[in-house]
Amino acid sequence: MNLLAIETSTECCSVALACGDEVVVRSEVAPRRHAELLLPMCDAVLAEAGLSRRQLDAIAVGRGPGAFTGVRLAISAAQGIALALDLPVVPVSSLAALAQDAPAESRYILAVIDARMGEIYSGVFRRNDGLPLEALGPEVVGTAERLVLPMQTSWTVVGTGWASYAPMLRPRLGCEPLFADGARYPQAAAVARLALRELASGQGVPAEQALPVYLRDKVALTTAERQQAW
Structure with a gap:
């Protein structure tokens, strides 16, 4: 092949x-x-x-x-x-590709990509020995503060969303991640x-x-939204 x-x-x-x-x-x-x-x-x-x-x-x-x-x-x-x-x-x-490259010992993986405009793309996955990576819920876009994880467990976190929003994501995890890399x-x-x-x-x-998945249909903040953010 x-x-x-x-x-x-x-x-x-x-x-x-x-x-x-x-x-x-x-x-x-x-x-x-x-x-x-x-x-x-x-x-x-x-x-x-x-x-x-x-x-x-x-x-x-x-x-x-x-x-x-x-x-x-x-x-x-x-x-x-x-x-x-x-x-x-x-x-x-x-997001699954990002999770796939998490350390081999990772079992529960949170993949987060910086989506700009104060948001992240996120997906949660479980790695089972010898089985394909399993998605534990739908992929979503939203603020890090509103991220809801499907369970309380020890997470591996990978992706640029961690580099941008680690202080907001930590409380959502419940405890310090086993491994985190915001440069992946x-x-x-x-x-x-x-x-x-x-x-x-x-x-x-x-x-x-073969179709793209965007999760949102907005590319940038309006002028009014940018002013309000400041």
């Missing part, structure tokens, strides 16, 4: 090629440069693996939530490549790992059915 994965929902632009037991990766934190970097990264991982695009079997893509332009770019690129090559697409939650981003390699599981159970979709 040769699978190309794309993830650009945050400041990090990343591409991964899973071919057999090997995963070739390109990843760079480069705000506002994703459109410039994405296709050259795709070409680079294919060249390193010695494959052409026509040897691909599927495309995986981080479907969001995340930055509107980044999510749209990833979906558009995945659809374009898949349509040209008549390949299935596997849309993967960007969803990565294409994690998208690829999750997508391979989905493909194994027949979950690929036609390119036109």
